[in-house]
Amino acid sequence: xNGMKRQIMPLAILLILSAVLLPAGRSLGEETKTDIVxxxxxxxxxxGKAYDPTGxxxxxxxxxxxxxxxxxxxxxxxxxxxxxxxxxxxxSAREKGTRFMTSLNMFALYxxxxxxxxxxxxxxxxxxxxxxDFQVKGQGLKINFNPQVGIGAEFSTESxxxxxxxxxxxxxxxxxxxDENRGVNSALLIFGRFFE
Numbered sequence: 264x265n266g267m268k269r270q271i272m273p274l275a276i277l278l279i280l281s282a283v284l285l286p287a288g289r290s291l292g293e294e295t296k297t298d299i300v301x302x303x304x305x306x307x308x309x310x311g312k313a314y315d316p317t318g319x320x321x322x323x324x325x326x327x328x329x330x331x332x333x334x335x336x337x338x339x340x341x342x343x344x345x346x347x348x349x350x351x352x353x354x355s356a357r358e359k360g361t362r363f364m365t366s367l368n369m370f371a372l373y374x375x376x377x378x379x380x381x382x383x384x385x386x387x388x389x390x391x392x393x394x395x396d397f398q399v400k401g402q403g404l405k406i407n408f409n410p411q412v413g414i415g416a417e418f419s420t421e422s423x424x425x426x427x428x429x430x431x432x433x434x435x436x437x438x439x440x441x442d443e444n445r446g447v448n449s450a451l452l453i454f455g456r457f458f459e
Contacts, residue, residue, distance in 0.1 A: 299332045299334060299335050300332040300346070301332075301459065302329060302330065302331050302332070302335070303329070303330045303425075303457045303458065303459060304327075304328070304329055304330075304457065304458045304459075305326075305327070305328040305329075305330060305427065305455050305456065305457045305458070306325075306326070306327055306328075306455055306456060306458070307325075307326040307327075307328070307427070307453050307454055307455020307456070308323070308324075308325060308326065308453070308454055308455065309322070309323065309324040309325075309326050309352060309354065309451055309452070309453050310322075310323060310451065310452045310453075311323070311324070311356075311433060311449045311450070311451045311452075312449060312450055313447055313448065313449045314448055314449065314450060315446075315447070315448040316399055316400075316445060316447070317399065319358060319359075320356055320357070320358040320397070320399075320447065320449070321356065321357045321358075322354060322355065322356035322357070322364055322449070323354050323355060324352040324353060324354025324355075324364060324366075325352065325353055325354055326350060326351070326352045326453060326455060327350070327351050327352075328348055328349065328350040328351075328455075329348070329349050329350075330346050330347075330348050330372065330457070331346060331347045331348070331349075332346065332347075333345040333346055333347045333371070335347075342373070344373050344374035344375070344376065344385075345371065345372070345373050346371075346372040346373075346374070347369070347370070347371060347372070348369065348370040348371075348372050348387065348389070349367075349368070349369050349370075350366075350367070350368045350369070350370065350391070351365075351366070351367050351368075352364070352365060352366045352367075352368070353365045356395060356396070356397060358397045359397070362395065362396040362397040363394075363395075363396040364393065364394065364395050364396065365393070365394050366391050366392065366393035366394070366409050367391050367392055368389055368390065368391025368392075368409060368411065369389050369390065369391060370387045370388060370389030370411070371387065371388060371389060372385050372386075372387040373385060373386050373387070380419065381418065381419045381420075382416055382417070382418055382419075383416060383417040383419075384414070384415070384416040385414070385415055385416065385417070385429075386412075386413070386414055387411075387412070387413050387414075387415065387429070387431075388410075388411065388412040388413070389410070389411060390408060390409060390410045390411070391408075391409045391411075392406065392407070392408065392409060393406070393407055393408075393409035393435055394406050394407075395407070395435065395447075399445055399447055400445065401443045401444075401445030402435075402436075402437075402443060402444075402445045402446075402447065403437050403440075403441035403442065403443030403444055403445070404437045404440065404441050406437075407435045407436055407437045407438075408435075408436060408437065408438050409433070409434065409435055410434050411431045411432065411433050411434065411451075412431065412432050413429050413430055413431030413432065413451070413453075414429065414430055415427055415428055415429025415430065415453070416428060416429075417457070424456060424457065424458070425456065425457040426454070426455065426456050426457075427453070427454070427455055427456070427457060428452075428453070428454050429451075429452075429453045430450070430451070430452055430453075431450070431451040431453065432448070432449075432450060432451075433448070433449040433450070433451050434446055434447070434448055434449075435447040435448075435449075
C-alpha cells in the first residue's frame with residue numbers, strides 16, 4: 264500500500280505538468296500570447312478532511328491568493344491559458360483538540376477552454392511549505408512540504424464578480440529530511456472570490 268502511495272503523487276504531478284506544458288491539439292506557437300493578463304487577487308475558505316493515515320483530522324483555513332500571468336513571473340513564452348498562483352493559508356485543524364495550521368504554496372494553473380466565458384474550468388498543481396501544530400505517529404516534523412493537485416472552475420457573474428470552486432488532493436510530508444516521514448493525505452474543497 265505504501266509503495267502505491269509513493270507512486271500516485273509523482274504520477275499526479277506528471278499529469279498536471281503534462282496538461283500545462285503539452286496542451287492537446289495545439290502547438291505552443293499557436294497558443295502563445297502577446298498580451299500580459301492583469302493580476303488578480305482571491306480570498307477563499309478551505310475545508311479539508313484527512314483520509315490517510317486517519318480520518319480523524321479536519322481542518323478549516325482562510326486562503327488568500329494572487330493569480331499572475333505566467334509570463335509576468337517567469338519572463339518566458341507560455342501558453343495563453345497558463346497562470347502562476349501564490350497562495351497563503353491560515354487556520355486550524357481539529358485533531359485531539361484545536362491545532363494551528365499555516366501554509367505558503369505556489370501553483371501552475373491552466374484554464375481549459377471547454378465552456379463559454381461564464382464558466383472557466385482549470386487544473387492546478389504545485390508545492391509549498393506547511394506548518395501543522397500536530398503530528399501523526401511517525402510524521403517526524405511539524406514543518407513539511409505540501410504538494411497538491413486539483414481541478415476547479417471560475418464562475419463569472421455580471422453583478423457580483425468572479426467566484427471559484429476547486430477540489431484538491433493535499434499531501435503533507437518532509438520528503439525524507441527526517442528519519443520519520445509518515446505523510447498525511449487529505450481532500451480539500453475551496454470556495455472563494457477573485458478581486459481585480
